[in-house]
Amino acid sequence: MFSLFKRRAPVTAHVNGAPLSVEPGETLLQAALRNGVAFPHSCRVGGCATCKCRLTSGRVKELTQAGYVLSEEELDQGFILACQSVPTSDIAVEVDLGAMPAQRRVAGRVIGQERLTHDITALRIQLSESLHYKAGQFANLSLAPLGDHARSYSFATDVQPDAQVQFFVRKVPGGALSSLVNEGSLVGTEAVVEGPLGEFWLRPADAPLLFIAGGSGLAPILAMLREAARSECARPVTLLFGARQERDLYGLEDIQDIARHWQGRFDFLPVLSGQTDADGWQGERGMVGDHIARHVAGGPHTYLCGPPVMVDACTAILTQSGVAREHIFADRFTTIRGQQ
Structure with missing residues (x-):
């Protein structure tokens, strides 16, 4: 009977053949990053598919339904989302470790705030240097009054020649950064933008x-x-x-x-x-x-x-x-x- 209360043992995940230990309850992505593997990732909540990989052996428990972000063909081929997959046995996966987008941290300063609605404010930031991204992607934003506290927001404009970026910040009850943006004056405040992140951008095609x-x-x-x-x-x-x-x-x-x-x-x-x-x-x-x-x-x-x-x-x-x-x-x- 007491065996029911034994702590589950770690399992092994082979990423492109290289073994790493996965703790009980840990997702594949968490284990990979903890072990120093540069595993492609972005949102970490199952919404962008950046961390997709192909499960070639073993079993995982999926925390969310991957069908919303993976195609039927990818699902048929055994693709999973590393950020939403908890291994329940030893597993092996294949992943393109070169797919991680080039991310940079760029300092900047808030140069404008504009109230768009009763709970959404546009925040404009002048970066110290240009940050290249695809229209549709997002970045992690931090503001000096909150230290390293960062939240993710989509770029609201395409890349500008003057190195300015803009984010639309919706106020959420209890949200430290969103409340700061929507309730106080931040013009002149130092900021840091880290990105780009995500795979949401316009694909070339001729379809409507x-x-x-x-x-x-x-x-x-x-x-x-x-x-x-x-x-x-x-x-x-x-x-x-x-x-x-x-x-x-x-x-x-x-x-x-x-x-x-x-x-x-x-x-x-x-x-x-x-x-x-x-x-x-x-x-x-x-x-x-x-x-x-x-x-x-x-x-x-x-x-x-x-x-x-x-x-x-x-x-x-x-x-x-x-x-x-x-x-x-x-x-x-x-x-x-x-x-x-």
């Missing part, structure tokens, strides 16, 4: 584009659209922006400007879930996912960013509507990723 954003998830989508507009992209575009009330809509002038410069069709559809008939709103109502089905003709490549509940629900609707899983790209914000 469907963008779906919720809340501060509009940031990376605006960056991708602005960059594509500057490159004279002519792919047909539909942008669905989900919010609760009309006061939660923002970035409308930016969207109008992008639409004016877009070389092809550009449709913008804001959808409000908490607006009533008495509020005078003349636009679309309901959940943003309710409006997907009529925008999937032509097999659009779809990019989603926002709260996990929204992203997961919309992903399910997209696949049910016939959109190929390999043509769905998502960035799922969590309380760790982009909200505190």
Whole structure:
């Protein structure tokens, strides 16, 4: 009977043939990083697929469903997310250890704050040197008053020639960094931006584009659209922006400007879930996912960013509507990723 209470023994994970010890309850990524292995990773919460690897032997317990970020083909080939996989036996995996994006820490200073909504503030930072990234990626941001306390936010613009970057910071109750940004004046405050991170960016293709954003998830989508507009992209575009009330809509002038410069069709559809008939709103109502089905003709490549509940629900609707899983790209914000 007392054997039931014995502590589980460590198991061994062979990463490209090299063994490393994995403690009980530890994910493969945690074990790899603890052992000094430069394992590709980014969000660490199962939302970006940077840490994907192929399980060639053994068993793992998956903490979240990988089908939201891995294609059916990858799942059939045995791919797993290292950050969400706890080995339950000795395992062997194959991974491209050269896939880790080149990350840098660049110092900067806050040069602007702009309140976008009652709970989202745009923070503009002048970097000491240019940081190269793909529009759609994110970075870890830290501010001097909080020391090394860092949180992840998507770049809200594409790379600028003046080395300025911008983030949209949504206030979360109890969030130290988000409260600091939304409640106080930070102009002149020293900052550090570390990145780039993530695999959310616009893939080259000729297919129509469907963008779906919720809340501060509009940031990376605006960056991708602005960059594509500057490159004279002519792919047909539909942008669905989900919010609760009309006061939660923002970035409308930016969207109008992008639409004016877009070389092809550009449709913008804001959808409000908490607006009533008495509020005078003349636009679309309901959940943003309710409006997907009529925008999937032509097999659009779809990019989603926002709260996990929204992203997961919309992903399910997209696949049910016939959109190929390999043509769905998502960035799922969590309380760790982009909200505190």
